[in-house]
Amino acid sequence: MNKDSKIYIAGHRGLVGSAILKSLQEKGYQNLLLRTSSELDLRDSAQVAEFFAKEKPDVVFLAAAKVGGIVANNTYRGTFIYDNLMIQNNVIHESYRSGVQKLLFLGSTCIYPKECPQPMKEEYLLTGPLEYTNEPYAIAKIAGIKLCESYNLQYGTNYLSVMPTNLYGPNDNFDLEKSHVLPALIRKIHLGKALENADWETLRSDLKNLPIEGVDQNSTDAEITGILEKYGVKLKDGQVHVEIWGSGRPRREFLWSEDMADACVFIMEQLDFAQTCPDSDEIRNTHINIGTGKDISIAELAEQIKAEVGFQGSLYFNSSKPDGTLRKLTDVNKLHNLGWKHVKELEQGIRDIYSWYTSQSR
Numbered sequence: 001m002n003k004d005s006k007i008y009i010a011g012h013r014g015l016v017g018s019a020i021l022k023s024l025q026e027k028g029y030q031n032l033l034l035r036t037s038s039e040l041d042l043r044d045s046a047q048v049a050e051f052f053a054k055e056k057p058d059v060v061f062l063a064a065a066k067v068g069g070i071v072a073n074n075t076y077r078g079t080f081i082y083d084n085l086m087i088q089n090n091v092i093h094e095s096y097r098s099g100v101q102k103l104l105f106l107g108s109t110c111i112y113p114k115e116c117p118q119p120m121k122e123e124y125l126l127t128g129p130l131e132y133t134n135e136p137y138a139i140a141k142i143a144g145i146k147l148c149e150s151y152n153l154q155y156g157t158n159y160l161s162v163m164p165t166n167l168y169g170p171n172d173n174f175d176l177e178k179s180h181v182l183p184a185l186i187r188k189i190h191l192g193k194a195l196e197n198a199d200w201e202t203l204r205s206d207l208k209n210l211p212i213e214g215v216d217q218n219s220t221d222a223e224i225t226g227i228l229e230k231y232g233v234k235l236k237d238g239q240v241h242v243e244i245w246g247s248g249r250p251r252r253e254f255l256w257s258e259d260m261a262d263a264c265v266f267i268m269e270q271l272d273f274a275q276t277c278p279d280s281d282e283i284r285n286t287h288i289n290i291g292t293g294k295d296i297s298i299a300e301l302a303e304q305i306k307a308e309v310g311f312q313g314s315l316y317f318n319s320s321k322p323d324g325t326l327r328k329l330t331d332v333n334k335l336h337n338l339g340w341k342h343v344k345e346l347e348q349g350i351r352d353i354y355s356w357y358t359s360q361s362r
C-alpha cells in the first residue's frame with residue numbers, strides 16, 4: 001500500500017470506516033474511493049461486480065457489515081447472517097477477480113467459543129460451540145476469515161483478517177435498542193440526568209437529533225417521560241432509575257475506534273499474509289486480535305459512565321435481557337509483537353465519547 005494506491009473503504013460512514021478514512025487522510029493517502037450503501041448495496045452481486053470492474057481499486061478496507069448489539073443480533077438473526085455473508089462474499093470475490101493487491105477483512109472476537117479460555121488466543125478459533133445470541137453473525141465472520149485464507153492459499157492473494165474487540169467512538173450507533181452497550185449507556189444515563197433535572201430542553205434536543213419511535217421534540221413532557229420509561233429510563237418516587245440489561249456480571253473489553261483504525265492502517269502498511277502465518281507448516285489462525293487486553297464488568301462500566309455524566313439517580317439490572325458471553329478478553333500478544341499497542345484508555349475514552357455525544361445532540 002503506498003500513498004498513490006487507489007483505496008476503497010467499504011463502510012466509510014460507520015464507526016470504524018469513518019475512523020479509517022480519517023486516519024488514511026491524516027497519513028496523506030489521497031486516492032480514496034467511497035460509496036454509501038444507497039449508492040452501492042454490497043449485498044447485490046451484480047452491482048459489486050460492476051463497481052470493481054470499473055473502479056479497479058488497489059487496496060480494500062472491508063468495514064461494511066450489518067452490525068449491532070446483543071439484542072439486535074439475537075432478534076434479526078436472518079439479516080445478520082445473510083447481509084454479512086453477501087457483503088463479504090461479494091467484496092472479497094470481486095476483489096480477487098479485479099486484481100486487488102491487498103484487502104483487510106474486519107471480523108469480531110465473537111468468533112471464539114462461548115466458553116473460551118481467557119485471554120482468547122487466535123488459535124482458539126473453532127475449538128468449541130459459539131455464544132447463541134450472536135451465532136449467525138459469528139458464523140458469517142468465521143466464513144470471512146476462511147474465505148480470505150482460502151483465496152490466499154489457492155489464488156495467492158494477500159488478504160488479511162483482524163478480530164476487533166468491542167469498539168466505541170465518534171459516529172457510533174446510539175439507538176437504545178440496537179446499539180452496543182457503551183453508546184447505549186452513554187445515552188440512557190445522559191437522558192436519565194436530563195430527566196432528573198427536568199431539563200426538557202436537553203431531552204428535546206436529544207430526541208430531535210436521534211428520534212425514538214413514538215416520541216420527538218414536539219411531544220409533551222408527559223409523553224417523553226412515558227416513552228423513556230419504555231427504554232429503561234424511569235421516574236419513580238421522585239428518583240430516576242436507569243436500566244442496565246442482564247446481570248451486570250459479564251466482562252467486556254473496549255477499544256477506541258480511532259485506535260482500531262490506526263491498528264488497521266498499521267497492519268496494512270506493515271504486513272503481508274505470509275508474515276501472519278504462525279507456523280509455515282500449518283497455515284491456520286492467520287487472523288490478528290485487536291484490543292487492549294484489559295476488561296471491565298458491565299456493572300463497573302455503568303458506574304464509570306454514571307460518574308462521568310454526573311447522574312445522581314440509581315442503576316438497576318434487568319435479568320430478562322441476555323448477558324451473552326460472560327467474558328471475551330483478547331490475547332493481544334500477536335499484535336503487540338508486531339509493534340502496535342492502543343493509546344486511549346477507557347476512562348479517557350468515556351470522557352471523550354460523552355463530550356462528542358453531547359456536542360452532537362445539542
Ligand SMILES: NC(=O)C1=CN([C@@H]2O[C@H](COP(=O)(O)OP(=O)(O)OC[C@H]3O[C@@H](n4cnc5c(N)ncnc54)[C@H](OP(=O)(O)O)[C@@H]3O)[C@@H](O)[C@H]2O)C=CC1
Nearest residue numbers: 011013014015016036037041042064065067106108166167
Ligand atoms: N462496533 C463494534 O463494536 C465492532 C465492530 N466490528 C466490525 O467492524 C466493522 C465495522 O463496524 P462498525 O463501524 O461498528 O459498523 P457501523 O454499523 O457503524 O457501520 C457499518 C457500515 O457498513 C455499511 N453497510 C452496511 N450494510 C451495507 C450494505 N448492504 N451495502 C453497503 N454498505 C453497507 C454502512 O454504510 P452506510 O453508512 O453508507 O449505510 C455503514 O457505514 C464490521 O465488520 C463489524 O462487524 C467488530 C467488532 C466490534
Ligand SMILES: C[C@H]1O[C@H](OP(=O)(O)OP(=O)(O)OC[C@H]2O[C@@H](n3cnc4c(=O)[nH]c(N)nc43)[C@H](O)[C@@H]2O)[C@@H](O)[C@@H](O)C1=O
Nearest residue numbers: 068069070108110134179180181184244245246322323324
Ligand atoms: C461487538 C459485539 O457486540 C455484541 O456482543 P456483546 O458484547 O454481547 O454486545 P453488547 O455491547 O450489546 O452487550 C454487552 C453486554 O452489555 C449488556 N448491556 C447492559 N445494558 C445494555 C444496553 O443498554 N444495551 C446493550 N446493547 N447492552 C447492554 C448486555 O446485556 C451484554 O451483557 C454482538 O453483536 C457481537 O457479535 C459483537 O461482535
